[in-house]
Amino acid sequence: MTDGVPTWEEVARDKGRFMYTVAYRLAGNDEDAQDLVQEALIRVKRGLERYEPGSLEGWLARIVTNVFLDEVRRRRRRPTDALPDDPERVLPPSPGADEVSTQLSDDIQTALAALPEEFRVPVVLCDVADQSYEQIAAALGVPVGTVRSRLHRGRRLLRSMLSEGVA
Amino acid sequence: MSRVARVVLAAVLAAVVGVLVLPGARADDAESVLDRARNATVREDFSGLVQIEWLADGEWQTARVPVTGTGGTVQVGEGVRKAEGRGNERWIAGVSGWQAGWDEAVTGNVPSPSKHWDLALTKGTEIAGRPTLVVTATDPRTDEARLKVYCDRDTGVMLRREVLDAKGRVVRAVGFVEVKKLGGTRDAAPADPKAKKSKDSTPDRVASVPDGFDAPATVADRYVLAGRYLRPDGIVQLYYTDGLFGVSVFQQRGDLDTSGLPRGSEGVAVGDARGRGYEVAGGTVLVWDHEAMTRTVVSDATIADLRAFAAAFDDRTEHHGGIVEDITDFVLAPFRWN
Amino acid sequence: MNREPTMPGADVLSAYLDGECTDAERVLVEEQLASSEELRDELAEARAARDAVRALPLRDAPPEFWARMLAADPEPEAVLVPAAAAAPVDLAERRARRSPSRWLAAAAGAAAAAVIAVVVLVPQPQSATPPVGAFTAAHAVRSSLQDDAVSSLAPLAVSAGFRR
Numbered sequence: 001m002t003d004g005v006p007t008w009e010e011v012a013r014d015k016g017r018f019m020y021t022v023a024y025r026l027a028g029n030d031e032d033a034q035d036l037v038q039e040a041l042i043r044v045k046r047g048l049e050r051y052e053p054g055s056l057e058g059w060l061a062r063i064v065t066n067v068f069l070d071e072v073r074r075r076r077r078r079p080t081d082a083l084p085d086d087p088e089r090v091l092p093p094s095p096g097a098d099e100v101s102t103q104l105s106d107d108i109q110t111a112l113a114a115l116p117e118e119f120r121v122p123v124v125l126c127d128v129a130d131q132s133y134e135q136i137a138a139a140l141g142v143p144v145g146t147v148r149s150r151l152h153r154g155r156r157l158l159r160s161m162l163s164e165g166v167a
Numbered sequence: 168m169s170r171v172a173r174v175v176l177a178a179v180l181a182a183v184v185g186v187l188v189l190p191g192a193r194a195d196d197a198e199s200v201l202d203r204a205r206n207a208t209v210r211e212d213f214s215g216l217v218q219i220e221w222l223a224d225g226e227w228q229t230a231r232v233p234v235t236g237t238g239g240t241v242q243v244g245e246g247v248r249k250a251e252g253r254g255n256e257r258w259i260a261g262v263s264g265w266q267a268g269w270d271e272a273v274t275g276n277v278p279s280p281s282k283h284w285d286l287a288l289t290k291g292t293e294i295a296g297r298p299t300l301v302v303t304a305t306d307p308r309t310d311e312a313r314l315k316v317y318c319d320r321d322t323g324v325m326l327r328r329e330v331l332d333a334k335g336r337v338v339r340a341v342g343f344v345e346v347k348k349l350g351g352t353r354d355a356a357p358a359d360p361k362a363k364k365s366k367d368s369t370p371d372r373v374a375s376v377p378d379g380f381d382a383p384a385t386v387a388d389r390y391v392l393a394g395r396y397l398r399p400d401g402i403v404q405l406y407y408t409d410g411l412f413g414v415s416v417f418q419q420r421g422d423l424d425t426s427g428l429p430r431g432s433e434g435v436a437v438g439d440a441r442g443r444g445y446e447v448a449g450g451t452v453l454v455w456d457h458e459a460m461t462r463t464v465v466s467d468a469t470i471a472d473l474r475a476f477a478a479a480f481d482d483r484t485e486h487h488g489g490i491v492e493d494i495t496d497f498v499l500a501p502f503r504w505n
Numbered sequence: 506m507n508r509e510p511t512m513p514g515a516d517v518l519s520a521y522l523d524g525e526c527t528d529a530e531r532v533l534v535e536e537q538l539a540s541s542e543e544l545r546d547e548l549a550e551a552r553a554a555r556d557a558v559r560a561l562p563l564r565d566a567p568p569e570f571w572a573r574m575l576a577a578d579p580e581p582e583a584v585l586v587p588a589a590a591a592a593p594v595d596l597a598e599r600r601a602r603r604s605p606s607r608w609l610a611a612a613a614g615a616a617a618a619a620v621i622a623v624v625v626l627v628p629q630p631q632s633a634t635p636p637v638g639a640f641t642a643a644h645a646v647r648s649s650l651q652d653d654a655v656s657s658l659a660p661l662a663v664s665a666g667f668r669r
Contacts, residue, residue, distance in 0.1 A: 009575070012571065012574060012575065014424075014632065015426070016566070016571060016574075017426065017563050017564075017565060018426040018563070020564055020565065020566045020570075021563045021564045024564040025558075025561065025564070030566070030567065033564075033566070034566060034567075034570055037566070037570075037574075038574065041574060057425065057426065108557045108558060108560075108561060109561065112558065123554075123558060124558075126523065126555075127555055127558040127559045128558065128559075128561065130425050130434075130443075132434065132441060132525065133520070133523070133525045145516075148516045148517070148519060148520050148525075149516040151516075151519045151523075152515065152516045152518060152519035152520075152551060153516075154554075155519060155550070155551045155554035155555055156547070156550060156551065156554070158554040158557070158558070159550040159551070159553055159554040162553075162554070162557065204653055205651075205652060205653060206653075206654075207653070208653060208654050208655050209654065217655060217656070217659045219659055219660055219663065224552065224556075225552075230660075230663040230664075232659045232660075232662040232663060234655050234659065236655070241649075241654040241655060241658060243655065243658045243659050243661065243662045244659075244661065244662025244663075245662075248661070248662045248663065248664070249661075249662055250645075250646075250658045250661035250662055251658075252649055252650075252654045252658055255650065257646045257649065257650075257658075259642065259646070259661055268642070268643075268646045269646050269647070269650065273647075273650040273651065277651060325653045325655070325656060328653070328656050341656040341659055341660075342656075370643070393651065394647065398643070404643060404647070406647045406648070406651070408651060413644075413647070413648040413651055413652060415640065415643060415644035415647055415648070417635065417640050417643070419633040419635060420631070420633065421631045421632045421633035422632050422633070423632070423633060423634075423635075424632035424633060424634045425634075426563070426634070427634030428634060428635070428637065429637060429638070429667035430559045430560050430561075431556070431559060431560070431667065433523075433524055434523060434524045434525075435524065436524075445637065445667065447641060447660075447665055447667060448660040448663045448664075448665060449641035449642065449644065449645050449660035449661070449665060450641060450644060450645075450660070452637050452640070452641060454635050454637065456633075461633040461635055463635045463637060463640050465640055465641055465643075465644035466644070
């Protein structure tokens with residue numbers, strides 16, 4: 001590391017697990033998470049020259065999020081894959097009894113993946129990446145007040161999903 | 168003397184003692200009660216059940232631990248998790264058996280609690296069926312009670328310690344819920360736990376901390392440095408006390424990497440740093456970094472108190488004009504240690 | 506699904522949970538919590554969801570993923586050395602202080618060796634993860650020597666309560 005700026009190798013080694021975790025919680029599955037991290041690492045490599053030492057995890061979380069949102073927007077442009085951007089949208093239909101997972105961690109992960117991105121991203125950035133509201137606001141380009149309300153609604157939605165056993 | 172006469176005499180003496188201990192009794196009586204309680208569990212044999220209660224995220228958590236004292240040896244826990252203390256030695260049992268936790272002498276010069284606290288001694292509520300005296304420590308700056316220590320009237324053993332927040336609400340307590348034996352005949356201490364007691368596995372007392380680390384003699388003009396140690400993993404460990412609350416400080420080189428921390432922490436601002444705080448059975452923990460040094464403090468004081476301690480510690484250790492601070496530390500240090 | 510609309514102004518509850526509201530807001534929230542069961546319920550729900558997500562473990566990529574990532578970068582990153590470089594650090598000591606990573610050993614040995622051979626490393630602070638469980642135990646031990654041993658040692662006999 002020079003002057004607080006890590007090398008690409010150091011980022012991959014020391015923060016790889018962190019980046020993959022954030023990507024996985026955003027994307028909901030391993031295949032997409034791997035694609036996300038791969039693309040993010042390319043952007044990290046390019047961005048290291050301009051990186052100002054500060055919160056490394058904040059910077060990396062922002063890059064992973066941007067890659068994720070770029071992919072979401074790209075998928076939305078394909079009509080067959082368009083997801084309605086309706087915050088009140090109900091979650092996926094309840095799975096059959098035999099599909100209900102008994103592992104709590106699976107339940108929460110499924111619920112998280114079922115959240116609309118608008119809410120999932122602030123929840124992941126806050127509770128998985130440990131970012132402050134200001135950092136999340138900067139990452140998403142929205143005011144802090146918007147972060148607050150999306151985070152709160154996201155948590156409420158998660159809670160309803162978990163209590164209903166939908167996940 | 169006949170048995171009846173003995174009983175009557177005991178009752179009279181108890182009444183006399185009760186009369187002497189009035190609300191608003193002098194602080195030095197309170198201080199002597201605290202002093203007596205400090206090692207009463209080494210002087211007296213006892214056996215019972217202790218409960219730890221603490222507020223975590225607005226919800227009460229509890230845990231119960233069987234405890235015994237035999238011939239000066241204190242033992243807590245059973246089964247896989249146990250700990251033991253005798254003299255200056257401490258032992259901790261885990262899955263892989265006993266390990267030495269401590270084997271250094273400790274300075275007896277603890278600051279007087281009445282220096283920064285207003286102490287009052289009164290009759291306390293019964294704890295685990297035992298009548299008590301309670302020392303209430305009030306912060307003169309806010310006039311709020313922050314600590315209550317209930318001691319057995321008979322033996323002086325501390326039966327309950329309650330920590331109160333700045334609004335006077337109990338947020339943490341450790342105390343007996345059952346007393347099977349307290350005082351009376353003493354038994355011989357049990358045998359030493361069989362563990363490899365190598366110097367390498369316990370912290371070593373050091374005369375000065377390595378370059379780059381900080382160990383101010385006082386923090387926030389109230390906590391006094393009572394020990395400096397170097398752990399086998401290279402981490403610097405300090406112990407501060409204001410006479411009532413002890414604070415351990417751990418220092419490691421490097422910026423704080425939160426990705427490896429356990430979940431369940433709250434974000435806590437310490438100056439410009441974004442630290443993380445925990446409330447667990449063993450106390451309140453605050454982690455943050457300052458000038459490329461990761462710091463952790465542990466105490467049974469509240470998170471607000473720890474935050475103030477942390478900010479004061481950072482202030483004290485700002486690396487500008489270091490020489491002046493070193494001299495000030497030297498002059499103000501109330502006692503020396505080797 | 507709970508179709509009831511979120512109470513107006515309830516967004517501040519999440520900010521309250523995360524320590525992200527102002528002191529004035531905190532006072533207001535606590536006042537309102539004291540008198541409103543609905544608000545208390547909503548706070549409990551938000552907290553439950555927050556805790557559930559926070560309890561999720563770190564996720565590891567499949568083992569060959571990182572090997573692929575590093576292999577895809579055949580040219581090791583040359584660290585720019587500033588003109589006034591400090592003295593080289595003891596590389597073995599520096600390596601020893603870092604926690605080992607299994608895939609690094611497996612896949613990146615050659616790349617790492619190349620990096621180290623090419624550059625002069627400037628001593629820089631690494632990052633530290635405090636072992637908070639061990640610290641809590643160490644505090645229990647030390648404070649038991651200064652104050653009542655029973656209350657100080659008792660927490661060592663219970664699970665520390667840290668969650669991964």
